[in-house]
Amino acid sequence: MAGEFELIDRITEGLTVGDDVVLGVGDDAAVLAPSGNIVVTTDMLIExxxxxxxxxxxxxxxxxxxxxxxxxxxxxxxxxxxxxxxLAFPKDLDQDWVAEFEAGAVEECRRAGVSLVGGDLSSSAHIAITVTAIGDLDGRAAVTRAGARVGDIVAVCGRLGWAGAGLAALQRGFGSPKEVVAEQLTPSVPYGQGVVAARAGATAMLDVSDGLLADLGHIAERSHVLIDVDSMLLEVPDAVQRVAAATGRPALGFVLAGGEDHALAATFPADGALPEGWRRVGSVRDGSGIVVDGAPFDGSLGWDHFAQR
Amino acid sequence: MAGEFELIDRITEGLTVGDDVVLGVGDDAAVLAPSGNIVVTTDMLIExxxxxxxxxxxxxxxxxxxxxxxxxxxxxxxxxxxxxxxLAFPKDLDQDWVAEFEAGAVEECRRAGVSLVGGDLSSSAHIAITVTAIGDLDGRAAVTRAGARVGDIVAVCGRLGWAGAGLAALQRGFGSPKEVVAEQLTPSVPYGQGVVAARAGATAMLDVSDGLLADLGHIAERSHVLIDVDSMLLEVPDAVQRVAAATGRPALGFVLAGGEDHALAATFPADGALPEGWRRVGSVRDGSGIVVDGAPFDGSLGWDHFAQR
Structure with a gap:
């Protein structure tokens, strides 16, 4: 197979989208010109x-x-x-796999409006991927999990339940319904809506990676409030209904507790209008914890990476 | 074993060293307040x-x-x-291992003067670690690999050959000489000397991870110059001599081509004094490539991650 340097050249040809990239791939580090405070986050994907x-x-x-x-x-x-x-991968992995991985990463960078400014390649027994992402607050304050206030509206932007339903379909050996399987393989992140929510006055925000209730629970805990989800406000897409019927699992369970959707959930002041694309799903009340229609939810509250898939 | 969240709490209690950390671990991302352009770099360590x-x-x-x-x-x-x-690790890995890993990461952060502001944990068949580091240029321009000029002095700061000699010892089943084995296990990075070199007018710089000649070759290539290393200026430490004698390999080979030392190598204008702790090892000349005492070096030119250890 190709040596490390050739592969690095190939995978990190890079992609410069913004004018805040002073120096991209190819040196000991990339150089960025932030215009305000920055945010930084890292996540692994393991085969x-x-x-x-x-x-x-x-x-x-x-x-x-x-x-x-x-x-x-x-x-x-x-x-x-x-x-x-x-990216770490086995020595005998098809080079086309690496090229396609790279093409996918670059494609998503374009969709997200981010520049790919660096990387590292290694061999390993199984594929391991770590991406670190940096964002610019452009002078605004960050919207944390700790700012929800009693009386706020709870709202979401993006899809809920799709990725979890897609996983359930795959686990049964099915590649359909295609729309939920596709969402499991690559979540549709509502790019740009984080800034939209911040500008609209969002008081707390996170992305729904562990499941809606589990993640809203994080906001409730950090903000010292109770979050009440109104199940009548939740949409259950047809494809999720079909997976629920086929698996004998409650459809609402996918929406409330299915992980990996990467929708955004946020709290907003009750006296303002929600931004376009956001829909109300509940309310912030005095108390602690998370309830659905005023009562504790009797079901799985999200997905633990250490549980066997 | 403990669930993911408990472990995340433990491993990412975090460490705030600088006053540029606005928000550390515990939210979707950390928030930093850079004072100038920033640099970002990522590297994996695979078991x-x-x-x-x-x-x-x-x-x-x-x-x-x-x-x-x-x-x-x-x-x-x-x-x-x-x-x-x-950090990704097997489910059956001793929790003490994770705690010790974390303690080591925090210890090195203190030495380096960096804050540990976020992390991710996952299970995996083998241990995989990815660290992403961010630095602040404090308003200066970055020192890249491309700025070396004909007539510059080539200098290094830190240890050369130690880590490679340590690896050679370990490969023969020996845990000594202890000083070179320790250097292989944890390199002594000359923290703070990057800024010192930049302030002293360094025209090009990198860290020596692949071996001195291989890495100076990167500066030569990017800067469109020839770099001539003077072997008489290279120190060969006693411990490296001993490993060389025991393995029948040339001692200078460890210094010139041993990887993973993480010394800094830089070029400086000839008319200035080198900063304290830096020592001259060669010159920048008109031409291309890398030579030792004016002639091509006949030996291994560094270490490829895809070569079997």
């Missing part, structure tokens, strides 16, 4: 833990690795600026 | 590729993971500011 090669094309894995990280930048109300991508 | 558990205590691996990344920040002439650490 057979976060993805399976039998289920996911390399391109989808490259896209997902970027998407799930940029999602965390959006969740702080920052403008996604740059990513660095570290 | 059985970059380290062996049989050779390296967990603490040394944690230290090394931080050190090799911060080294790249130093190499740009930036002040190391923050790191994020992603």
């Amino acid at each position: 057979n833990v976060h993805f399976r090669r039998a289920w996911s094309p390399a391109r989808a894995i490259g896209r997902k690795a970027v998407a799930v990280n940029v999602s965390d930048v959006e969740a702080m109300g920052a403008r996604p600026s740059a990513v660095v991508v570290a | 059985n590729v970059h380290f062996r558990r049989a050779w390296s205590p967990a603490r040394a691996i944690g230290r090394k993971a931080v050190a090799v990344n911060v080294s790249d920040v130093e190499a740009m002439g930036a002040r190391p500011s923050a790191v994020v650490v992603a």
